[in-house]
Amino acid sequence: GRRITDVVEIGPGTGLFTRAYLGWLRGANLEFWDLAAIGDDLPGKKRICDAELAVRGMADNSADAIVASASVQWFNSLGRFLAECGRVLRPGGQVVISTFGRSTFHELSGIITPAATYLDADGLARLTPDAMELTMSDDGRTATVDFESASDLLRHMSRTGVNTSSASSGNIAAARSIVRQRITRLTYHPVYAIFTKTHPCS
Template structure:
């Protein structure tokens, strides 16, 4: 599907503060991506690096701490994100690159490109893999997390729309075809437990991850969503699940 990048930027920009508070799964994914990177490449020496889709800095904090001497190039489609990094007070060299990571130029001769919970918004992930490959030095690392087909499966089944997520095997094939060596690749599922179907909508809004299209809700559509979600997914205690399906890849050029 074609993603409305302007809508993505607007919604994340409006919800960065609540994203930082509410995006518990994305925070845990960033932690896992950082630990997977360090485990897969313990002797990695980083001189120049880029992070794509910094958000409020869940992954950035790990990267800056692990590689304080590196020259960092940080990107986000939402310019408001950069103030979250300014508040860290990092003493090293940081360059900001606002804009759509699929279209902006990347710096050359990078030792590392990292991205947590961002590339699912891309229109062409294979093209991104090739673009990152060209920007990396030989032996450079691409560390990325995205989401698999079970992500938000409840909402997609009820509304019959949403992002299209590749499988782990498809991502591995794309990476290999691009010329990467796969150092690490795994996926898992996590289900948040929420109170009501309306809490699901509030959670999605507060984390800004509803940027695929403009949605007009009215009393009837909200009632239908509430009824369908409860009927299909509520547990015996009336709790409501929301599924996440993270995938982590550590790739070497």
């Protein structure tokens, strides 16, 4: 029932998530931010930038929604980003994200040091600004992906994000350990969260 006119999506990638919501945001002003080039098949404005820095340049009360699918785990400070979103969003505005929980890549525990930050429900709750209310879904369910070989697993990791781990960003010892131990399965632990601006920022 709330009119949405200005939306920012962070890290659209292939546009899979974008196309899932475009149908019910007709007429909205869309802006896409990414560290990499953004496909011409997506509508709206495109901006190659660091989202954590770009949000600081937005005017107060200038957006209705800020959305990100599988992107915020790369942020240096999700808490600082959410605080900025609280300033930028109009009353009732929302930050809608999907990210990954602590069970993600548990098969590689002790082998790699994740560059991503995986948060559980308590971790996200602690980062919620006073001006926002958190609604989230983390029922503990996970999804596993099986690969033909450890080499296929390593190729998958290198293709699914920037600096996902020490194994995919040039750590030869970690990669060799994965191959030696014949690890061919990865677990993903999806977490979904909506932060709603309930009152003005102090």
